[in-house]
Amino acid sequence: MIVTRFAPSPTGYIHIGNVRSAIYPYLLAHGSHGKMILRIEDTDRARYVEGATELIEDTLKWLGLDWDEGPIVGGPSAPYFQSERQAIYHEWARRLIVEGRAYADPTPPEQIEEYRRQCNEQHIPFRYRDYRPENPPEWQPGLPLRLLTIPKEYSWHDEVMGDMHTGPEVLDDIILIKKDGFPTYNFAHIVDDAAMGVTHVMRGVEYLSSTPNYLALYEAFGLERPKLISLPHILAPQGNKKLGKRDGAKSVTEYRDDGVLPEAMLNYLACLGWNDGTEQEIYTKDELIHSFSVDRIQSSGARYDETKLYWYNGQWIRRIFTEQGVDALYERTTGFWPEVAENYDEEYRKKVLSIIYDRLKTLSDLRSMTEFFFMDPTINLDVIVKNKFLKKLSESEIENLLKITIQKLSSIEDWNSTRLQDVLNDLLTETGKKPAELFGLIRISVSFAPFSPALHLTLDVLGKERTLARLNAVARSI
RNA sequence: GGCCUCAUAGUAUAAUGGUUAGUACAACGGGUUUUCAUCCCGUCAAUCCGAGUUCAAUUCUCGGUGAGGUCACCA
Numbered sequence A: 001m002i003v004t005r006f007a008p009s010p011t012g013y014i015h016i017g018n019v020r021s022a023i024y025p026y027l028l029a030h031g032s033h034g035k036m037i038l039r040i041e042d043t044d045r046a047r048y049v050e051g052a053t054e055l056i057e058d059t060l061k062w063l064g065l066d067w068d069e070g071p072i073v074g075g076p077s078a079p080y081f082q083s084e085r086q087a088i089y090h091e092w093a094r095r096l097i098v099e100g101r102a103y104a105d106p107t108p109p110e111q112i113e114e115y116r117r118q119c120n121e122q123h124i125p126f127r128y129r130d131y132r133p134e135n136p137p138e139w140q141p142g143l144p145l146r147l148l149t150i151p152k153e154y155s156w157h158d159e160v161m162g163d164m165h166t167g168p169e170v171l172d173d174i175i176l177i178k179k180d181g182f183p184t185y186n187f188a189h190i191v192d193d194a195a196m197g198v199t200h201v202m203r204g205v206e207y208l209s210s211t212p213n214y215l216a217l218y219e220a221f222g223l224e225r226p227k228l229i230s231l232p233h234i235l236a237p238q239g240n241k242k243l244g245k246r247d248g249a250k251s252v253t254e255y256r257d258d259g260v261l262p263e264a265m266l267n268y269l270a271c272l273g274w275n276d277g278t279e280q281e282i283y284t285k286d287e288l289i290h291s292f293s294v295d296r297i298q299s300s301g302a303r304y305d306e307t308k309l310y311w312y313n314g315q316w317i318r319r320i321f322t323e324q325g326v327d328a329l330y331e332r333t334t335g336f337w338p339e340v341a342e343n344y345d346e347e348y349r350k351k352v353l354s355i356i357y358d359r360l361k362t363l364s365d366l367r368s369m370t371e372f373f374f375m376d377p378t379i380n381l382d383v384i385v386k387n388k389f390l391k392k393l394s395e396s397e398i399e400n401l402l403k404i405t406i407q408k409l410s411s412i413e414d415w416n417s418t419r420l421q422d423v424l425n426d427l428l429t430e431t432g433k434k435p436a437e438l439f440g441l442i443r444i445s446v447s448f449a450p451f452s453p454a455l456h457l458t459l460d461v462l463g464k465e466r467t468l469a470r471l472n473a474v475a476r477s478i
Numbered sequence B: 001g002g003c004c005u006c007a008u009a010g011u012a013u014a015a016u017g018g019u020u021a022g023u024a025c026a027a028c029g030g031g032u033u034u035u036c037a038u039c040c041c042g043u044c045a046a047u048c049c050g051a052g053u054u055c056a057a058u059u060c061u062c063g064g065u066g067a068g069g070u071c072a073c074c075a
Helices: A020-030 A052-063 A086-098 A109-121 A185-196 A211-221 A252-257 A262-270 A285-291 A306-324 A326-332 A339-343 A346-359 A365-369 A381-386 A395-410 A417-431 A435-447 A455-462 A464-477
Strands: A003-006 A035-038 A102-104 A145-147 A154-158 A162-166 A175-177 A200-204 A227-231
Touching: A003 A020, A003 A185, A003 A200, A020 A035, A020 A052, A020 A200, A020 A227, A020 A262, A020 A285, A035 A052, A052 A252, A052 A262, A086 A102, A086 A145, A086 A175, A086 A185, A086 A211, A145 A211, A154 A211, A154 A227, A175 A185, A185 A211, A252 A262, A262 A285, A262 A306, A306 A326, A306 A346, A326 A346, A346 A365, A346 A455, A381 A435, A381 A464, A395 A417, A395 A435, A395 A464, A417 A435, A417 A455, A435 A455, A435 A464, A455 A464
Parallel strands: A003 A035, A200 A227
Antiparallel strands: A102 A145, A145 A175, A154 A162
């Protein structure tokens, strides 16, 4: 069975640049009835951020990436916080000590720093193993524990990068346990992956260089190597650096709050640096699970493109509306309406949604795009005078057009969109105006918005009374 | 600097030892009785450079160049 894991350290929010290392393990595991483990790597007390774990859990849940083992849900390999697994690491460390494969490092950090400086000066690579103490002391609290490495060549296969080979020079006596008693990532993840039965290790390419040291550790423990899968970086929109918080990489939840749908986020991110060889663009989570395969992950970095994310979001908004109906989309819009919308009931808001939805890039567009459905707009004649279609009309023409329109609309008994469409068309022939002029004038008079849904639909939702009131108000102020 | 990785339009990608090098986003233009969108149609636009192997190379090999990663008691 395939067992994958997502193992973030709780140092802050999950951003666009690193969420893919949660998505791919999820897809891989679920494509084969395997499971994904969530493990919190909180061994660095200095970088620990209060609340970060909850933020991570939140993000995963929102994206629909539920974990089969981990915090909250538990599992046979609990605990899933590394800070609570001290005893396990120490036990595994002792095994290495007994076998003579690990030793306490008595060298003061300043001394090591000095060695390093000297090497840099002479342009030769620094390796701790070249300064390995001959008679290391007994390991005791306060001393770091190092691996006694055996320098040699390593070959391995990375599922994304292909066949890899390195010489002995990349191996060193890496620190296993820090002087504060906590394990390093290098050591803890090996122990945990083995103890938790992880079969596929997916992580960023930045770990590729240290892989030989991990291989040495698997070997020292007599462990079978898991499948190693390096995920290329997501690049910032500008420059060639990987996308990180310093480039203003937004958190995933920030996009949620801006009205991006989790389906769109998942869809975009999954397809950034991966494809199934077909020309399909829109994937549901289930489709992704079925189509995903590790060997089609791109080996080069991919640039993050927010515009495309928003395109996906627009696609998904429309897809949910047309396939699941207005109610389904409406459920997603909670919190995205303008404040004044509170004065209206659900039915009305759904009507508004069903005529505006195809204009939304994000759900938060509702805030600015629908306000005039819920409150009378402020009349600003400038908008009419300066409109590129209406500026040709004289003041009296405008006055006259409004008058005829009001007259005609007043006479409508059965106020509905089809009837409105007919009446508006009649009006067009009667006045001999272009649609851009007549309809534009009416549209602006009732909305004073930069854009709005089709006129007959807008007027239908607004209702007869309000439509006429707004037209009259404009007519009066000319 | 050592070691490692990567390289198709602006972006994300497809494909093949022989194709008019395909698709999507973006940009630009057009169509759908108003606007803004949606939807549809179209235009622009790419195999990093140099050798080698081959009848044929974007594809295979080597060498450059460029970009990135890594060399922590961080993960």
